[in-house]
Amino acid sequence: MKRNILITFILFSIQAGAQIPEDAIRYSWYPQNGTARNLAIGGVMGSLGGDITAAFVNPAGLGFYKTGEVVLSPGILLGKNTANYRGSLTENKRNSFGFGPSGWIQGFGNKYNPGQSYAVSIGVSQVANFNNNIYYSSLNNYSSFSEQFAEEFAKSGRSIDEVLYSNSSMPYTAAPALYTYLIDTVTVGSAIQVKAAPEYILDAGQALRQEMRKKTSGGIYELALAYAQNNKDKWLMGATLGIPIVSYKSNTVFTESDTSANRFNKFNSFTYTDDFKTSGAGLNLKLGFIYRPQEYLRVGFAFHTPSFMMLTDTHTSTLNTQTETDSGKLANLSVSSQTFTNDQPGKSRYFQSSPWRAILSVSYVFREVENVKKQRAFISADIEYVNHRGSRFSSNNEEPTEDEKVYYKGLNNVVKSIYKGTFNAKVGGELKFNTIMGRLGFAYYGNPYKDKQLKTNMVLLSGGLGYRDKGFFIDLSYVYNMTKDVNMPYRLEDRDNTFANIKQRNGQVMASIGWKF
Amino acid sequence: MKYRILLIALSAAAFSSCSSVYKSGQTPDDVYYSPAKPVEEERKQEREQVYSRPAEDRQIRMAIYDRRWRDFNDDYNCNYDPYRYGYTYGYYYNPYYYPSPVYISNIKINNPKNTTIRTTNLGSYQSNNMVVVNPKTGTTQWIRSGAQYNNSNNNRNNTRRVLVPTSVNNNSYERSNTNDTRTYSPSNNSSGSSSSGSSNSSGTPVSRPARGGK
Numbered sequence: 001m002k003r004n005i006l007i008t009f010i011l012f013s014i015q016a017g018a019q020i021p022e023d024a025i026r027y028s029w030y031p032q033n034g035t036a037r038n039l040a041i042g043g044v045m046g047s048l049g050g051d052i053t054a055a056f057v058n059p060a061g062l063g064f065y066k067t068g069e070v071v072l073s074p075g076i077l078l079g080k081n082t083a084n085y086r087g088s089l090t091e092n093k094r095n096s097f098g099f100g101p102s103g104w105i106q107g108f109g110n111k112y113n114p115g116q117s118y119a120v121s122i123g124v125s126q127v128a129n130f131n132n133n134i135y136y137s138s139l140n141n142y143s144s145f146s147e148q149f150a151e152e153f154a155k156s157g158r159s160i161d162e163v164l165y166s167n168s169s170m171p172y173t174a175a176p177a178l179y180t181y182l183i184d185t186v187t188v189g190s191a192i193q194v195k196a197a198p199e200y201i202l203d204a205g206q207a208l209r210q211e212m213r214k215k216t217s218g219g220i221y222e223l224a225l226a227y228a229q230n231n232k233d234k235w236l237m238g239a240t241l242g243i244p245i246v247s248y249k250s251n252t253v254f255t256e257s258d259t260s261a262n263r264f265n266k267f268n269s270f271t272y273t274d275d276f277k278t279s280g281a282g283l284n285l286k287l288g289f290i291y292r293p294q295e296y297l298r299v300g301f302a303f304h305t306p307s308f309m310m311l312t313d314t315h316t317s318t319l320n321t322q323t324e325t326d327s328g329k330l331a332n333l334s335v336s337s338q339t340f341t342n343d344q345p346g347k348s349r350y351f352q353s354s355p356w357r358a359i360l361s362v363s364y365v366f367r368e369v370e371n372v373k374k375q376r377a378f379i380s381a382d383i384e385y386v387n388h389r390g391s392r393f394s395s396n397n398e399e400p401t402e403d404e405k406v407y408y409k410g411l412n413n414v415v416k417s418i419y420k421g422t423f424n425a426k427v428g429g430e431l432k433f434n435t436i437m438g439r440l441g442f443a444y445y446g447n448p449y450k451d452k453q454l455k456t457n458m459v460l461l462s463g464g465l466g467y468r469d470k471g472f473f474i475d476l477s478y479v480y481n482m483t484k485d486v487n488m489p490y491r492l493e494d495r496d497n498t499f500a501n502i503k504q505r506n507g508q509v510m511a512s513i514g515w516k517f
Numbered sequence: 518m519k520y521r522i523l524l525i526a527l528s529a530a531a532f533s534s535c536s537s538v539y540k541s542g543q544t545p546d547d548v549y550y551s552p553a554k555p556v557e558e559e560r561k562q563e564r565e566q567v568y569s570r571p572a573e574d575r576q577i578r579m580a581i582y583d584r585r586w587r588d589f590n591d592d593y594n595c596n597y598d599p600y601r602y603g604y605t606y607g608y609y610y611n612p613y614y615y616p617s618p619v620y621i622s623n624i625k626i627n628n629p630k631n632t633t634i635r636t637t638n639l640g641s642y643q644s645n646n647m648v649v650v651n652p653k654t655g656t657t658q659w660i661r662s663g664a665q666y667n668n669s670n671n672n673r674n675n676t677r678r679v680l681v682p683t684s685v686n687n688n689s690y691e692r693s694n695t696n697d698t699r700t701y702s703p704s705n706n707s708s709g710s711s712s713s714g715s716s717n718s719s720g721t722p723v724s725r726p727a728r729g730g731k
Contacts, residue, residue: 020637050548066551086668109553117553141670152638154680160725167720179725185682194680207670323728331729339723368550375549407639414642432546453666468546471539491641494678496667516539 023278024391024415026248027220027307027354029448030128031458031481032057032426033100035073036512040464040477041428042441046361046382047290047300049236052101055121055226057382058288058302058359059238063228065107065119071514073100077129078507083136083487085212085500096131098219100510115232121224128220130248134212134487136500141207143498145256146196146270148490149177154194155493160185164340169403171340172274172317180321180333182270197267197323201258204265211255212489212500218247224286233292240286244307248278254489263328270321282309288359296368298380300361306353310396313348349397350408355390355421359383372434372468379429388419388448422446428462437466439477449486454499458483471516481506 032043034053045053049061052071079094103123110116153163153174160178168175177183183196198208222245228238257269288302320334338344363380392412395404428441445458464477483504491497539545545552580586 021639021642048548050546050551064551065547066553067545067547069547086670107547107551114553139670142667148638148641150680151641154682155638155640157683161722164723164725165720166723168723175723179723181725181728188679192682194682325729329729333726342720365549370545370550370552372543372546372549375546378548410639414639418642430548432549435544451665468544470541471544473544491638493638493641494680496665497641498666498668516544 021411021414021418023352023393025388025419025448026130027128027246027309027352028386028388028391029445031443031445031460031479033098033125033127033129034510035071035100036075036464036475036477036510037430037437037439037466039100039479039508039510040439040441040462040466040475041380041430042426042443042460042462044361044363044380044382044426044428044441046288046302046359046380046384047298047363048361048365048378048380049290049298049300052103052105052121052123054228054238055103055105055123055224055240056101056125056127056222056242056286058290058300058361059121059226059228059240059286060236060288060290060300060302061228062105062119062121062226062238063117063230063236063290065105065228066109066117066230068104068106068517069514070104070517071512072102073125073510073512074098075100075508075510077131078509079132080505081132081134082503082505083134083500084503085136085210086138086140086498088136088138090136092133092135094131094133094215096129096217098126098129098131100512101125101224103224117230119226119228119230121226121228123224123226125222125224126219127222127244130216130218132214132216132504134214134216134500134502136487137209137211139207139259140210140498141202141205143490143492143495144196144198144202144208145210145254145272145490146177146182146198147492147495149174150183150194150196150199151493153178153183166340166342168340171346172315172337175340176317176319176335176337177321179335179339180270180319181323181331182319182321197321198256198258198270200266201260206258206260209255209257209259210489211253212487213253214250214487215252216248216250218249221245221247226286236290236292238288242284242286242307243281244284244309245281246278246309246311248276250274250276252276263324263330264326266324268322268324268330270319272317272319274317275315277314278311279314280309280311282307284308284354296365298361298363298365300359300363302359302361304357304359306356306390306392309352309354311350311352313346313350315346315348349395351394351396353390353392355387357384357386359385372432375432377429377431379427381427382425384424384426385421386424386448387421389416389421389450391415391419418450419448420450422448430466435467435469437468437475439464439466454486455501456483456485473512473514473516475512477508477510479506479508479510481508 034043034045035051038045038051038053045051045057045061047058047061049064051061052069054061075098077096077098079096081092083090101123102125103121105119105121107117107119110118152170156163156170156174158169163170163175163178174183181197183194186193186195201208223243224240226238226240228236230236252274254272255269258265258267284307285305286302288300290298290300292298315337317337318334320332323331325331337346359382361380361382363378365378366376367374369375393408395408397404422445424443424445426441426443428439430437430439441462443460447454447456449456459482460479462477462479464475466475467473481504483506485502485504486499487502488497488499576586
């Protein structure tokens, strides 16, 4: 019964437009960033502390600071993707700059209570890096990108006149497709059907050449204001007020073409270009504590509230269609979505909350002594739960329409039904030789998709070196990220979907430079 | 790019010149142990500072921001009346000027923003069903699809589906009697907008170009 209500609800909701479920996972499924030292040890920071990364993971870890520190963490990401789309393999590369946690930490003693100390920190970090290039190309004899437009229009309950409007409800999809005759109504016998021009190729048992290029950039940059308190080095508590700033840009170009030499099969090619930008800011809170039941041992727990973000999307698309006339001539038609958005880019304002997450951690530190020559090593492990199905959307328009409200409700239900909570595991350690340190780490991020056929995960192998002397420290790390992901060029409701398996092999080089005072 | 490197280098130089506390001796590693700084002796001269600013200072500060403070002590301004202040400036300077709030009406937004973003068919994220049309009888039926994904071109049984529009305004289509002929005539503006019932009230119809292209 509930399922039927949901399906009815979703079918109705396609009339409105807003965000899409993929927006949810973008802001929750990414590897944790850290200083070079932290990245080298797999990103473990749930109980270890003593690093500015703690402000972004478990702020209680800042409570170990009784000194002052300034740290900068510039880095570079060397990305390489291999895509397998319907049996064809393609490769693409993308390098980008970024930065890990950078900022200031200051520890203070309590003159009235010598066993107590506290620390404050202001830091900024690129929490997520969206810089990526995806490219794949293959033949497809099963479905067409344009079918999604035909499907949307057929199920909208609207006529062509109602869609072709300067303030259209489908300005990026069905309206340009109808305008350029990529989709149209046809009369077969006595029945009207909605048909996409490339379907004539598929109907004839032939294949279409499909090519997808997607370039994304930007990231989530978070400003963290943290406070931590240390009670006799036994109990440490901390809180961080995080201000995430979102900047995301994507440029998608999808091309589909007829592979035959036939000039009388109604379709030759189309190119769909989509330019999309999201920007905004939000708030979140990170709370944590660390307990030291005995010397050397640290147990930590942290909870991150959802990030409540106010976002604005700016969207433009263009469609260039080349159809074939009955006389075999090519007919070119091109249109921008701005024709259907009052001659300006479409804008949408909305609220989005990211999923909450919880971290449980344990660390063992050999020789917690003041004399650095006697400090030997540590090993630490984190287990993190991220509730990927917990993202929520709602309108930020002053007077959201009924359609909009229904859409957002449907969207939230889809997010709940296609994503799941996952466990991420991290382990890492360090060996210390007076002023020189060597580190190794490993991290695994689980699959956020409920559908078992979508096999995704991230495995990170890391290592690094550090030097600390004369009030100065420098750390270098290298992280090799092996990500399995999927990319769906389009989604169809009444037909099987197709997707590309993406294998990412990213190398991340990070340096952290700091000064003690 | 060059600016970033320069910024990092300058920051590094600035901080290294400031960091003198641990230049000699051991540099603490806060992961292992963070040495507490000795608590400073209580300052002998520590005392509560009473901030007593003269009233004139406050008045001068306020007068910078608000003209009424400037007139407040103007004994020679016999026209000053706090209840009629700003009378000559109209409503926006004097809340007492009009007996009721001013509403600006008849504002027409000629070019409103289109707030529709990335329409997507949410049903495609849930679907396990497929519409199949019997080519002989023309009847349609929903069946549960065997596989949710098709990632291979080796399709033996590729049944094409047919999309039947659920349009509420069938007058917009000009039906043809010929088989598989695509003809469409836009309805006139008035009928199109009146029958739409959609959210297009703030826009104007867009005419489709001729099929032969530009």
